[in-house]
Amino acid sequence: MGGKVSCTLGEVKNRADFVLYWGGNPAECHPRHFTKYALMPKGKYLPLGRKSRTMVLVDIRETMSARAADIFLQVRPGKDFEVLTALRAIVKGQRVDAEKVAETGLTVEVLQDLSDRMKAARFGVIFFGMGLSMTRGKHMNSASVLTLAAEMNAFTKFVAMPMRGHGNVAGSDMVLRWTTGYPFGINLCRGYPRFNPGEFSTVDLLVRGDIDAALILGADPGATMPQPGIDHLARIPTIVLDPKVTHTSRLARVHITTAVTGISAPGTAYRMDEVPLPLRPALTSPYPTDEDVVRRIHQALAARSVWTTPSSRTVLATA
Amino acid sequence: MLRIRGGKVYDPANNIDGVVRDICIDGGRIVETVEGGRTIDATGMVIMPGGVDIHTHVAGAALNFARAMTPENQRQATPFLRGPEQRAGIGGPTPTTFATGYLYAGMGYTTVIEAAVPVLSAKHTHEELRDTPIVDKGCCLLMANNEVVLDLLEAGEFERAKDVVAWLICAAKSYGVKAVNPGGVTAWKWGGNASQMSEPVLGYSKVTPNVIVSALAQIVDSLGLPHPLHLHCNNLGVPGNVTTTLETMKALEGNRAHMAHLQFHAYGGSDWHEMRSEAATIAEYFNAHPNLTADAGAVLFGNSVTITADGPWQHLLYQLTGRKWGNLDVENETGCGIVPYTYKGSNVVNAVQWAVGLELLLLIDDPWRIFLTTDHPNGACFWRYPEIIHLLMNADFRRERAKALPAKAQSRIVLPDLNREYTLSEIAIITSAGPARALGLSQKGHLGVGADADIAIYNENPDGVLMFRYPRYVIKEGEIAVEEGQIRSVSAGREFIVQPGYDPTVEDFLRPLFQQHYTMSFDNYPVEMHRLERAEVRDCQGAAT
Numbered sequence: 001m002g003g004k005v006s007c008t009l010g011e012v013k014n015r016a017d018f019v020l021y022w023g024g025n026p027a028e029c030h031p032r033h034f035t036k037y038a039l040m041p042k043g044k045y046l047p048l049g050r051k052s053r054t055m056v057l058v059d060i061r062e063t064m065s066a067r068a069a070d071i072f073l074q075v076r077p078g079k080d081f082e083v084l085t086a087l088r089a090i091v092k093g094q095r096v097d098a099e100k101v102a103e104t105g106l107t108v109e110v111l112q113d114l115s116d117r118m119k120a121a122r123f124g125v126i127f128f129g130m131g132l133s134m135t136r137g138k139h140m141n142s143a144s145v146l147t148l149a150a151e152m153n154a155f156t157k158f159v160a161m162p163m164r165g166h167g168n169v170a171g172s173d174m175v176l177r178w179t180t181g182y183p184f185g186i187n188l189c190r191g192y193p194r195f196n197p198g199e200f201s202t203v204d205l206l207v208r209g210d211i212d213a214a215l216i217l218g219a220d221p222g223a224t225m226p227q228p229g230i231d232h233l234a235r236i237p238t239i240v241l242d243p244k245v246t247h248t249s250r251l252a253r254v255h256i257t258t259a260v261t262g263i264s265a266p267g268t269a270y271r272m273d274e275v276p277l278p279l280r281p282a283l284t285s286p287y288p289t290d291e292d293v294v295r296r297i298h299q300a301l302a303a304r305s306v307w308t309t310p311s312s313r314t315v316l317a318t319a
Numbered sequence: 320m321l322r323i324r325g326g327k328v329y330d331p332a333n334n335i336d337g338v339v340r341d342i343c344i345d346g347g348r349i350v351e352t353v354e355g356g357r358t359i360d361a362t363g364m365v366i367m368p369g370g371v372d373i374h375t376h377v378a379g380a381a382l383n384f385a386r387a388m389t390p391e392n393q394r395q396a397t398p399f400l401r402g403p404e405q406r407a408g409i410g411g412p413t414p415t416t417f418a419t420g421y422l423y424a425g426m427g428y429t430t431v432i433e434a435a436v437p438v439l440s441a442k443h444t445h446e447e448l449r450d451t452p453i454v455d456k457g458c459c460l461l462m463a464n465n466e467v468v469l470d471l472l473e474a475g476e477f478e479r480a481k482d483v484v485a486w487l488i489c490a491a492k493s494y495g496v497k498a499v500n501p502g503g504v505t506a507w508k509w510g511g512n513a514s515q516m517s518e519p520v521l522g523y524s525k526v527t528p529n530v531i532v533s534a535l536a537q538i539v540d541s542l543g544l545p546h547p548l549h550l551h552c553n554n555l556g557v558p559g560n561v562t563t564t565l566e567t568m569k570a571l572e573g574n575r576a577h578m579a580h581l582q583f584h585a586y587g588g589s590d591w592h593e594m595r596s597e598a599a600t601i602a603e604y605f606n607a608h609p610n611l612t613a614d615a616g617a618v619l620f621g622n623s624v625t626i627t628a629d630g631p632w633q634h635l636l637y638q639l640t641g642r643k644w645g646n647l648d649v650e651n652e653t654g655c656g657i658v659p660y661t662y663k664g665s666n667v668v669n670a671v672q673w674a675v676g677l678e679l680l681l682l683i684d685d686p687w688r689i690f691l692t693t694d695h696p697n698g699a700c701f702w703r704y705p706e707i708i709h710l711l712m713n714a715d716f717r718r719e720r721a722k723a724l725p726a727k728a729q730s731r732i733v734l735p736d737l738n739r740e741y742t743l744s745e746i747a748i749i750t751s752a753g754p755a756r757a758l759g760l761s762q763k764g765h766l767g768v769g770a771d772a773d774i775a776i777y778n779e780n781p782d783g784v785l786m787f788r789y790p791r792y793v794i795k796e797g798e799i800a801v802e803e804g805q806i807r808s809v810s811a812g813r814e815f816i817v818q819p820g821y822d823p824t825v826e827d828f829l830r831p832l833f834q835q836h837y838t839m840s841f842d843n844y845p846v847e848m849h850r851l852e853r854a855e856v857r858d859c860q861g862a863a864t
Binding site for chain 2: 122154181276278
């Protein structure tokens with residue numbers, strides 16, 4: 001297990017005649033996803049648009065997205081890994097225990113039908129959301145769905161892609177990878193990057209109270225973190241750079257208002273398929289850009305202290 | 320101002336072979352003489368022009384994908400500690416960008432060419448190149464599976480295809496044109512491949528890999544690009560692919576071409592159990608055809624990560640190894656695949672691959688046409704080049720190493736019979752002077768007056784590994800960048816680009832096509848010039864071969 005078999009969204013638009021959403025609700029969370037990429041547009045090889053595609057939705061409840069689906073499969077909460085494992089077995093023609101499958105809320109026949117449809121596709125894509133990646137099983141669920149897509153390539157063309165959100169999270173991933181070698185959960189305390197999700201991820205550092213200062217950019221952990229983490233942010237000197245007042249800015253010691261990137265500040269955003277897009281500001285802003293503020297903080301620090309040994313207490317951690 | 324006194328100079332482009340003489344530097348370039356300034360005493364040392372890597376993968380979406388996919392490699396790799404002149408980073412098979420600059424410079428290399436860039440993510444590649452310090456760089460644009468170009472070739476519109484290629488080069492700010500598995504990656508978009516050179520590509524009736532290869536080579540030559548078509552042939556890594564490679568080289572007659580990582584394309588036998596070296600067959604053809612250059616793509620035993628635009632090959636490698644598999648198809652343009660791989664000396668196939676890389680370097684007579692690469696990180700990491708240099712310079716050591724290979728492998732290679740030993744001058748050619756000439760970079764790869772002052776100074780040592788891994792000094796643009804493995808000064812390297820001319824009405828043709836088939840707006844597609852640091856536009860008058 002491991003890796004990721006994926007593509008850019010234009011490949012989905014031009015070729016994917018079978019679209020499977022798993023644990024996501026794009027109709028409400030990624031409202032342009034259906035119309036721009038995955039369901040409605042006419043593609044180079046899908047001249048009829050929506051009519052050329054089959055859409056299956058797997059989720060624990062009938063969300064708004066279910067209305068757009070050709071087939072909706074309701075899984076019992078926390079049973080995604082079991083469904084994926086059974087489906088991978090069925091795809092490979094192995095026997096599965098009908099009783100075990102029934103515990104997931106689905107039947108062997110339903111999964112057999114899904115497997116047949118996947119194999120009959122010319123180009124299949126699986127989009128998976130946080131309903132899969134952040135529920136019981138977590139990264140094992142992601143690994144399982146990615147492996148399913150990889151294994152499907154023995155039969156037909158198949159890819160998988162996470163439905164990412166939260167502004168430019170893909171961009172943050174990309175920059176950290178080329179500068180530190182890792183996408184997130186990075187610790188620079190020893191003077192070089194170390195990676196250990198669960199130990200160095202922001203949430204863990206905060207909950208354990210390991211951090212004595214925080215600089216927060218483009219995120220609102222005060223709204224999403226567990227309470228002990230939020231309490232710790234309120235205890236330590238927290239600096240927030242944000243155009244708006246947020247839950248985090250309310251508990252921060254310092255809130256620097258910055259220009260909105262993409263509206264009044266230029267930059268680059270990465271799409272969920274890791275394609276970079278230039279952002280050109282349409283308006284001007286009286287506020288400085290995030291980049292400007294960070295640069296000035298960095299300059300001020302560099303002017304003040306000489307370079308110290310790697311035991312310096314600087315911690316850079318990212319969610 | 321700087322004077323390097325008393326070193327033995329190896330400058331093959333100027334026919335200087337181990338002559339003791341002074342090198343003078345002023346304003347980042349080599350000059351006749353200088354008065355005053357610092358003097359470096361290089362008595363007893365060897366002086367060569369800074370290394371030029373013609374084919375490597377050090378920046379871009381594919382490499383960044385590989386970094387995320389293999390944290391286990393990063394954890395084992397050499398850490399780079401933050402220092403007064405140095406940013407923190409990590410070495411290993413997929414080093415961070417800053418570490419890449421330090422590692423290349425630390426080995427005496429001062430120019431690198433990133434070999435595979437899709438237009439769609441070229442912005443990203445340039446951002447990474449900008450964060451790769453010290454070395455000068457450039458990149459090659461993936462074109463052999465671009466569906467706009469292929470559709471035009473299908474319709475017989477060669478002239479328009481040429482304009483489109485020129486427009487794309489300008490839009491992506493690239494230096495050359497790369498072809499990867501022509502037609503095969505397009506077919507991979509439907510799960511297929513292109514293994515026959517004269518059969519139509521899946522989805523086309525007239526376009527075959529042969530058509531793509533010869534059309535692109537003609538386009539590159541008629542645009543006058545300084546570097547010829549940079550070609551990764553079909554059937555990479557497949558036993559028996561020697562026939563494909565020969566057929567491809569025949570299709571290139573009359574045009575220039577650079578055959579990338581030739582080692583992966585020189586196998587005989589009909590399956591994995593019978594795979595054998597066909598380096599001699601390839602070398603024989605190659606020696607007789609001066610329109611071609613090549614890089615070795617040599618293999619060394621150990622851990623690596625394979626990263627290529629060749630999507631279908633990576634699917635096969637995933638099925639063969641059962642290891643992680645990354646794949647990223649790029650809309651209308653190309654693909655990319657990543658599979659971690661370990662080359663083992665005990666594995667017959669790997670042993671043959673190890674031998675083939677060295678055999679090609681030894682059997683191709685003209686060192687000006689075959690260059691040292693490992694297709695980093697595919698065959699081995701670039702920072703292991705000194706190990707290959709030592710193997711090339713020492714036939715007895717080579718034979719001793721070959722004896723340790725499995726008996727089956729030994730019967731399928733010719734390496735133990737080869738007595739050639741590279742001289743220091745020939746090493747300077749395959750690591751610097753040759754690739755600089757093939758790239759059309761006239762101020763690189765030599766130490767004549769007017770050349771960029773990119774210089775590596777080594778302590779002479781019969782052990783090639785010790786000698787070439789740790790240069791005494793590395794000078795970049797006249798500044799001492801590295802001294803005995805320590806980074807002394809970090810400059811931003813230049814980025815070389817070309818801007819071939821095209822009919823401006825090609826935009827009217829591209830714009831509607833683009834809005835239809837892409838998911839990005841046409842105006843957002845080209846790379847803005849401000850993303851490049853120290854861009855230098857090179858002339859398009861072809862290369863003096």
